[in-house]
Amino acid sequence: MSSHSPKRPAASGSTGSSRAPIARRRATTSAVTLKDVAERAGVAPITVSRALNAPGSVSATLRASIDRAVAELGYVPNRFAGMLASAESRVIPVIVPSLSNAVFVEVIQGIQTVLEDAGYQLLLGNTMYDLARETELVSTLLGWSPAGIIVAGLRHAERTSALLRGCGRPLVEIMELGARPIDMNVGLSHLKAGMMMGRHLIERGYRRIGFVGGRLDADYRAMQRFRGLDRALADAGLRRRPPFTYDAPSSPEMGGRQLLLALQQAPDLDALFFANDDLAVGALLRAARDGIDVPGRIAIAGFNGLDIGALTSPSLTSIVSPRLDIGAIAAAKLLARITGAAPGPARVDVGCKLAIREST
Amino acid sequence: MSSHSPKRPAASGSTGSSRAPIARRRATTSAVTLKDVAERAGVAPITVSRALNAPGSVSATLRASIDRAVAELGYVPNRFAGMLASAESRVIPVIVPSLSNAVFVEVIQGIQTVLEDAGYQLLLGNTMYDLARETELVSTLLGWSPAGIIVAGLRHAERTSALLRGCGRPLVEIMELGARPIDMNVGLSHLKAGMMMGRHLIERGYRRIGFVGGRLDADYRAMQRFRGLDRALADAGLRRRPPFTYDAPSSPEMGGRQLLLALQQAPDLDALFFANDDLAVGALLRAARDGIDVPGRIAIAGFNGLDIGALTSPSLTSIVSPRLDIGAIAAAKLLARITGAAPGPARVDVGCKLAIREST
DNA sequence: CCCGATCATGGTAGCGCAACCATCAATCGT
DNA sequence: ACGATTGATGGTTGCGCTACCATGATCGGG
Incomplete structure (x- = not known):
């Protein structure tokens, strides 16, 4: 089973002797090739190629026998x-910082739904919130001559930006919104989202509001949400405090632990805004x-609008972002650019919505 | 910005006239090629190739200037x-039925961790529990001449099995365990898992036990868990009942709804085994x-051992499966086979563990 | 000190397919 | 009815890289 042995005989006729150019046949994939099909159908290889790639340009008769x-x-x-010959790859790398977070999984689903229908293949890259790893991934994935690229975030290492800028391929940076995307940009302002939540908490009467999030140095978007809250507090003349932070991935278990820690460190808190719903x-x-x-x-608020937040008791106030849409829109814009259609504006704000529930 | 225009001039010198073989240059990827590097380093292309792929076979001096x-x-x-020339693809498709379920995401993470280190690229396919889609995916992904394949489940459409069997590539079927895998098999017995949970519930004194799961016709593993429970009930001489089922993907919201429905339809129930932790x-x-x-x-039990189950009140009794391990082991066995190392046994039972908590 | 073994490097020939042009037949306009 | 167009098909070349062999240099044993 699973033998990789080449099926073709080592040599087929001629040049059994004499000089250098030995009639060797390289070990090959033992597969049926276009030429085999062409011979069987009694046409030229190129006609088979056309019959498969542009059926309209081949007569019905031939097409039938080719099929x-x-x-x-x-x-x-x-x-x-095919891709080597046409320098057109139908491959689209998607680079995200994490798969543990359901948000990225949903974005990927949104992307894949669109790409698959268009016959493109998604190549998954996971940076694990590591910029060096991101550079490496981008570099590797560029070797696939991708038709386009989708990458989460606008903050990259110098070299990553250079690679992305220099490769001359359609690119969508997703999740967050920025002033100077490299190419296209689909996302939302996490600063605004943070402010939105901050204002909501203030409006509700909370005055001693804290923020909890891990790895804010690496997770720029979480940091922006904190800054949004911070600005809302500043605007309202309320006490601003540094975020409660720690060095670990987000998880419900960590959320619980951080709640206790925060209450212990700052017993006066009356509200906590968590970096995400997990x-x-x-x-x-x-x-x-x-x-x-x-x-x-204490009031508790989250970010993302995961479904489960609606089911807890009390249910969770959160900010709902259109995750699937981010993926779908990004993919659609990329495809539009690839196929030469009008991609629309380079920058799309998908917005977000405050879902006020029982926890605030 | 993002122009796709080829960078090379259309033609570079000579044959501006006369016969057919026009000195055209095809629109190409405008990228630096091996040959460019070779010229720069003053060596032959093949030497650059070797320096990159088998650094040991090139002298340190040359290697340095090539680098x-x-x-x-x-x-x-x-x-x-590279892949065309070497007929060796370093691509491994992974076909799963869903991404909504965190289990598959974790399996994928386990796979990717191993593959990435070995320089292989994961190609993601999502069947959405649709066997026809699975066939199509397998067929498409085989066009990538994959080095190996990982696919969730042992039940495939006739044609899918034929394709997988016929392609002669290392294959691992994951998640569930079966008697006659096509090639290799890493997973656990969901029947046993179901029985394990059934016995636990019975031992705890529950006597009127039901099962809740969606799309049991498509989700063979959930069905096996039901059968396991059913067998445990039969063994104990307890009343067996058909599963409470419905046609929708799993979600916490659906779980809540089904709980109410089940209690309404069968008020005598004293325990419910849900197909998964969601x-x-x-x-x-x-x-x-x-x-x-x-x-x-009513007692409530789940399957998967998601982290959040430990945090609810009451905490959730569940069956913990080693998701990451399934992925990592499958990937490792595949790589072993690809590289010719001893892959070990064709069938690996990763087992599962009953996590007894407060909900039972 | 010569001969074969070992090593580093290079030349050449495809891998399977699609781009490009050429070719030939069918169709159209007037 | 005839040339000009259009459409269908084929020949040839090359995408960028690596497998295969050849070559020359270096080395050690008898």
Whole structure:
């Protein structure tokens, strides 16, 4: 089973002797090629190629016999050869900082839905919030001559930006919104989102508001949400405080732990804005278990609008971002550019919505 | 910005007239090639190739000057050319039925960690629990001449099995365990897992036990968990009942809804085994909100061992499967086979563990 | 000190496919 | 009815890289 042995005989006729150019046949993929199909159908290879790639340009008669030959031989086109020959790859790398966070998974789903229908293949890259790794990934993935690129975030290492800028391919930077994207940009302002939540909490009467988030140096968007809250506090003349932070990935368990830590460090807090719903849900569950009254003792808010936030008791106030849309729009804009259609504006603000629920 | 115009001039000298073989230059990827690096470094292209792929076989002197040339020119190898020439693809498709379920995301992470280190690229395919789509995906992905394939599940459409069997490439079927895998198999017995949970519930004194799961016709593994429970019930001489089922993807919200429906349809129930933790957690939250006593009025159990299950009140009894391990082991076995190392046994049972918590 | 072994490097020939032009037949306009 | 166009098909070349062999240099053993 699973032998990789070449099926073709080592040599077929001629030059059995004499000079250098030995009639060797390289070990090959033992697969049916375009030429085989062409011979079977009695046409030229290029005609088979056309029949498969632009069926309209081949007569119905030939197309039928070619289709039959394809089916009989079980021909599967070799993508590498096609892409090498046409310098057109139908491959689109998507670079995200994490898969642990459901948000990115949903974005990827949004992208894939669109790409798959258009016959493009998604190549997944996970930077794990490491800029050096991002550079390496971009560099590697460029070797695939991608038709376009989707990358999360606008902040890159110097060299990453250079690579992305220099490769001359359609690019969409997603998730956050910025003034000077390299090419296209689909996302939302996390600063505004943070302010939105800050204003909501203030309006609700909370005055001693804190922020919890991990790895804010690496997670620029979380940092922006904090800055938004901070600005809202400043605008309202309320006390601003540094974020409660720690060095670990987000998880519900961590959210619960950070809730307790924050309350211990700053017992005067009356509201906590968590960097994401994973943390916030964990905090809610911890509070429920420990008998901490939410929002009586402390209000809790999150970000992302994960479905589960609507089900907890109390349900979680959060900011809902259109994750699937970000992916779908980014993919659509990329395809538009690739196919030469009008891609629309270079920058799309997908916005976000405050979902006010019981936890505030 | 982002122009796709070829950078090379249309033609460079000579044959401006006369015969057919026009000195045209095809629109190309405008990229630095191996040959450019070779010229810069003053060596033959093949030497550059070796310096990059088998550094040990090139003298340190040359290697250094080649590395410098690579860096200066920003050379990125063209994967397609390499794979076409070597008929060795370094591409591994991973076919899963869903991304909404965190389990598959974790498996993918496990796979990617291993593959990336070995220089392989993961190609993601999502069947959405649709066998026809699976066939199509397999067929498409085979066009990438993959070095190996990882696919979730052992049940495929006839044609899918034929394709997988016929392609002669290392294959790992993951998630569930079966008697006759096509090639290799890494997973666990969902039947046993179901029985394990059934026995636990019975041992705990529950006697009127139901099962909740969606799309059991498509989700074979969930069905096996049901059968396991069913067998445990039969073994104990307890009443067996058909599963509570519905046609929608799993979500916490659906879990809550199904809890209420089940209790309404069968008020005598004293325990419910949910097909997965997403559902079960939703049921727990619903119960908490509606004042349904768990496990007093009804016990609730899940499957997967998602982290959040440990945090709810009551915490969720579940079956923990080693998701990351499944991915990592599958990838490792695949790589072993590809590189010719001993892959070990064709079938690996990763097992699972009952996590008894407060909800039962 | 010569001969074969070992090493580093280079030349050449494809890998399978699509771009480009040429060619030939069918169709159209007037 | 005839040339000009259009449409369908084929021949040739090359995409960028690596497999295969050849070559020359270096080395050690007898």
